[in-house]
Amino acid sequence: MSVKIGNIDLGEFPLLLAPMEDVSDPPFRFVCKQNGVDMMYTEFISSEGLIRDAAKSVAKLDIFEYERPIGIQIFGSEIESMREATKIASAAHPDLIDINYGCPVKNVACRGAGASLLQDIDRMVLMTKAVVESTSLPVTVKTRLGWDDNTKNVYEVAERLQDVGIKALTIHGRTRAQMYKGEADWSLIRDIKRNPRIQIPIFGNGDVNSIEKAADWRMEYEVDGIMIGRAAIGYPWIFREIKHFFKTGEYLPEPTISERVEVCRTHFEKSILWKGEKTGIFEMRRHYANYFKGIPDFKEYRMKLVSLESISDIHATLDEINERFQIEMA
Structure with missing residues (x-):
């Protein structure tokens, strides 16, 4: 019902x-x-x-x-x-x-x-x-x-x-x-x-x-x-x-690193669109750690993401995360 x-x-x-x-x-x-x-x-x-x-x-x-x-x-x-x-x-x-x-x-x-x-x-x-x-x-x-x-x-x-x-x-x-x-x-x-x-x-x-x-x-x-x-x-x-x-009654496979990056990127892009560049970048910082939780040796990237101040740098870092961890977690 x-x-x-x-x-x-x-x-x-x-x-x-x-x-x-x-x-x-x-x-x-x-x-x-x-x-x-x-x-x-x-x-x-x-x-x-x-x-x-x-x-x-x-x-x-x-x-x-x-x-x-x-x-x-x-x-x-x-x-x-x-x-x-x-x-x-x-x-x-x-x-x-x-x-x-x-x-x-x-x-x-x-x-x-x-x-x-x-x-x-x-x-x-x-x-x-x-x-x-x-x-x-x-x-x-x-x-x-x-x-x-x-x-x-x-x-x-x-x-x-x-x-x-x-x-x-x-x-x-x-x-x-x-x-x-x-x-x-x-x-x-x-x-x-x-x-x-x-x-x-x-x-x-x-x-x-x-x-x-x-x-x-x-x-x-x-x-x-x-x-x-x-x-x-x-x-x-x-x-x-x-x-x-x-x-x-079946479990879906966990999201891949590519899926994590893709959804995080979508969230980031929507944040910029809705809030403007400055606020969008700032307020997105609280989400990065959660999107990549449980990924070994991620701290360096997390610290980098929460300090970056330009849209292009954040996109480039997400690309880098995708490339590096796709290989490491394969």
Whole structure:
């Protein structure tokens, strides 16, 4: 059976790309889309930033036809601001609006936004209702198990947010107190999926970094789909590999050095196109180590890539990497 969010058909068991600040921008989303991801989200966008027309927030509204289906994710602490931001985000014509109730970082959670709302479910419900009422698009939510081990209240959250009209819920299997440490616990996610009151798709998120985990947790935790975040950074092939395994029961060969260089180069070129030369070169630096992770004796090239300042030098270095390591890894 197909998984649907409103009228959006995501196929039988969708793989979603998590919204990640400073990572899931259009260049990164492009290479993930090429590798089979079923749905993506923008980086999370501050409701206050959208209302003030802040350049950084507005730039994050950029979405492209080939990315569909795509959601714009917003966060904020004020209900009225979220209502206004929803209207602005909807005008950019995404396929859905997603609310972030999961971000654990201090400057978000300590300002009453993101995971902070897990401490005040009544307010979370009112905010969600305001967002749902402010758009004709489906509204979804991403959240965590609770604020800490003493307040794992996501079971109640799921019921109450469904009641005010959300169309899907993604749950990261950690509390806010855990941040990104320790192991994600998906057992509560399974409890929610088994709740007969819950009729919307439930997606699991947290620690899915291999084909085996995706396959095992699909069965064990009974989710409707999986959202992948950090494991896709520098390795967009993870979507292709998991889908191939689900379809055939077989493993695809790992990407060759030529494939790594080619996808890294595509990401780099898109980064320049979207951000301009200076910012594109600078912001791409955080990705090189991930694209070539596990390749022996790569440090020298990594250091070189993060120091180069011209497009032609970076292309030449990628060519050199391709030639040298193709021979060494043959």
